[in-house]
Amino acid sequence: MEGESIYEVDSGDGLGADIISTVEFNHTGELLATGDKGGRVVIFQREPESKNEPYSQGEYNVYSTFQSHEPEFDYLKSLEIEEKINKIKWLPQQNAAHSLLSTNDKTIKLWKITERDKRPEGYNLKDEEGKLKDLSTVTSLQVPVLKPMDLMVEVTPRRIFANGHTYHVNSISVNSDCETYMSADDLRINLWHLAITDRSFNIVDIKPANMEDLTEVITASEFHPHHCNLFVYSSSKGSLRLCDMRASALCDKHSKLYEEPEDPSNRSFFSEIISSVSDVKFSHSGRYMLTRDYLTVKVWDLNMETKPVETYQVHDYLRSKLCSLYENDCIFDKFECAWNGSDSVIMTGAYNNFFRMFDRNTKRDVTLEASRESSKPRAILKPRRVCVGGKRRKDDISVDSLDFTKKILHTAWHPTENIIAIAATNNLYIFQDKVNSEMH
Amino acid sequence: MEFKLEAHRIVSISLGKIYSARGQRGGLKLHKNLLVSLVLRSARQVYLSEPCCPPEPPAAPRALPEEPPPPCAAAAAWAPGEPPPPPDEAPRGGPRRPGADCESARARRCCCCGCCCCEAGGGGAAPPLPCCSRKRGAGERGQAGSPVKKPRREAEEPPPPPPGEQEDMETGNVANLISIFGSSFSGLLGKDPPGRRRAPRDGGEAAAAAPAEAAAEPGQICCDEPVLRTLNPWSTAIVAF
Numbered sequence A: 001m002e003g004e005s006i007y008e009v010d011s012g013d014g015l016g017a018d019i020i021s022t023v024e025f026n027h028t029g030e031l032l033a034t035g036d037k038g039g040r041v042v043i044f045q046r047e048p049e050s051k052n053e054p055y056s057q058g059e060y061n062v063y064s065t066f067q068s069h070e071p072e073f074d075y076l077k078s079l080e081i082e083e084k085i086n087k088i089k090w091l092p093q094q095n096a097a098h099s100l101l102s103t104n105d106k107t108i109k110l111w112k113i114t115e116r117d118k119r120p121e122g123y124n125l126k127d128e129e130g131k132l133k134d135l136s137t138v139t140s141l142q143v144p145v146l147k148p149m150d151l152m153v154e155v156t157p158r159r160i161f162a163n164g165h166t167y168h169v170n171s172i173s174v175n176s177d178c179e180t181y182m183s184a185d186d187l188r189i190n191l192w193h194l195a196i197t198d199r200s201f202n203i204v205d206i207k208p209a210n211m212e213d214l215t216e217v218i219t220a221s222e223f224h225p226h227h228c229n230l231f232v233y234s235s236s237k238g239s240l241r242l243c244d245m246r247a248s249a250l251c252d253k254h255s256k257l258y259e260e261p262e263d264p265s266n267r268s269f270f271s272e273i274i275s276s277v278s279d280v281k282f283s284h285s286g287r288y289m290l291t292r293d294y295l296t297v298k299v300w301d302l303n304m305e306t307k308p309v310e311t312y313q314v315h316d317y318l319r320s321k322l323c324s325l326y327e328n329d330c331i332f333d334k335f336e337c338a339w340n341g342s343d344s345v346i347m348t349g350a351y352n353n354f355f356r357m358f359d360r361n362t363k364r365d366v367t368l369e370a371s372r373e374s375s376k377p378r379a380i381l382k383p384r385r386v387c388v389g390g391k392r393r394k395d396d397i398s399v400d401s402l403d404f405t406k407k408i409l410h411t412a413w414h415p416t417e418n419i420i421a422i423a424a425t426n427n428l429y430i431f432q433d434k435v436n437s438e439m440h
Numbered sequence B: 001m002e003f004k005l006e007a008h009r010i011v012s013i014s015l016g017k018i019y020s021a022r023g024q025r026g027g028l029k030l031h032k033n034l035l036v037s038l039v040l041r042s043a044r045q046v047y048l049s050e051p052c053c054p055p056e057p058p059a060a061p062r063a064l065p066e067e068p069p070p071p072c073a074a075a076a077a078w079a080p081g082e083p084p085p086p087p088d089e090a091p092r093g094g095p096r097r098p099g100a101d102c103e104s105a106r107a108r109r110c111c112c113c114g115c116c117c118c119e120a121g122g123g124g125a126a127p128p129l130p131c132c133s134r135k136r137g138a139g140e141r142g143q144a145g146s147p148v149k150k151p152r153r154e155a156e157e158p159p160p161p162p163p164g165e166q167e168d169m170e171t172g173n174v175a176n177l178i179s180i181f182g183s184s185f186s187g188l189l190g191k192d193p194p195g196r197r198r199a200p201r202d203g204g205e206a207a208a209a210a211p212a213e214a215a216a217e218p219g220q221i222c223c224d225e226p227v228l229r230t231l232n233p234w235s236t237a238i239v240a241f
Helices: A271-275 A316-327 B004-023 B030-051 B098-108 B137-157 B167-183 B209-217 B218-223 B223-231 B233-240
Strands: A001-008 A018-027 A031-036 A040-046 A059-065 A072-074 A077-082 A085-088 A098-103 A109-119 A143-162 A171-174 A180-184 A188-193 A201-205 A218-223 A232-237 A240-244 A255-258 A279-282 A290-291 A298-299 A310-313 A336-339 A345-349 A354-359 A365-369 A410-413 A419-424 A429-432
Touching: A018 A085, A018 A410, A018 A419, A018 A429, A031 A085, A031 A098, A031 A419, A059 A143, A085 A171, A098 A171, A180 A218, A188 A218, A218 A279, A232 A279, A271 A316, A271 B030, A279 A336, A290 A336, A298 A345, A316 B004, A336 A410, A345 A410, B030 B137
Parallel strands: A171 A218
Antiparallel strands: A001 A429, A018 A031, A031 A040, A040 A059, A072 A077, A085 A098, A098 A109, A109 A143, A171 A180, A180 A188, A188 A201, A218 A232, A232 A240, A240 A255, A279 A290, A290 A298, A298 A310, A336 A345, A345 A354, A354 A365, A410 A419, A419 A429
């Protein structure tokens, strides 16, 4: 993997760069959207490959920046609503414009991104600045013509889906029917029509009659990539539920429940926390699901509910440090996971700005670091290793010198090529595998 | 023994998290607080169910009295401020907060758990040791449950703190807090303080919860004025929350 580009997401308000909270490629990989803690969205566009300058092919540059959400105040509950963007999901492109959904804790917004590269000139009644002309100076009529101008990207909010959630929205997912999408909070999942903002349909509700009986919450959800009636949601207890919207209107009863029995030898005070699923992603094929919990990533086959088909240890050396990680809150970090385009490699982030990739076919894995040194243009990423005692090789990092403030929670993989986007706090790293840029 | 200390530490950390979650921007994070409450519940169960001095099996290497050393509830009978009696002394009568004794016992020397967990101040969770079994039989639960009643009684009549036992006082308060907070999630979400809530839990409690623990009425304790006065500011904040 080669270091490609780094972008620092700067709020421009003098307070420095803001923490990136979500990263998402669009369906072609031409556009990459990031959301941050300040409610801003930055969209990057890949430059078309140029035969003249082969080295600059496929670089991502800033395409548009806009303020998606602002901090709000809920007067009824006396609570501030954070503007942090929790998730961005692109809609499949249906015309010249691009559309995406962005959400904070409470409100989902549909944004339309259009380009303007021509403008009309030669009006009869107004001059170049738009001021009305003195009619006495108009002696002949002309037909306005479209003249090229510098590219302008315009972003407009087309829909605002508000007041659908009592609890914090953790995920949104666009249905393959391209007409509906769902939004999930801790206890409920709502189905929306993209064109209708004044009502939504509740499809999952796990709120107990008595809140004191609460034992689990919804942590992530996603529609199946091909079957518009199927979706999955994960829970804080480590289980996955596949639901079929054809079966009933309210999908409280799952069609399938995916759960692995806990290993009793690993039982500790923190077993419940580390089994909570922080992210779930369908494979591109739709046959598998990928889940991330605190220490592992697991691949589940939709046809097997009893256990995952593959389990990969992300950083098992943290198992003996769970108490300290509980104390400093790191145990609550929610890492995301990603598939590559051919579903043969999975990726997830870790601490110390490390991220891990697991090849499902060769069973090989690699640890890479997102750092300024490794990201000089065309610098090759060097595999890293965390040593847990025993023989220590040169350049190994010991577990105790890991920087737990540098965490890679959000990663994204280009839908077809070996290009990855890594969010490390307030920096966005984009890496390309130029040698193997074709998918195998 | 070490489990109890670990559990105590985790309980303190958890309560601190719940307290600081109140002022968080964006409102209460349901998921995180649920997880914290689950950890708190596990730690509390260990803390309350594990005796100060677990009964040693007869095959233990150390010299034992004819009667096995008493479980924590009776060991709670040690007079305050004194070093724990060697196992061959009969326990003296009189009520005493069990938690406090364990704390002082540990501080001075690792007492009757001769064959296990003797590293005072050991860091990290120790693996389950054979004679400090966390799983307790049904019969023992009744006994394990009784320490819960002790802090409750004591909380209603605030005892003057013995001199030089600040550490014990804190442990005692934690024990109070545990019984007050209860094993349910009620304290975290309601706008009302837990005191105003009617009998939380029972139906929703995990099967492992001891009936004796469930019998501790968290709501009622919170209401008592003298109780509120004895709690340190930390715990008062939790009550209000």
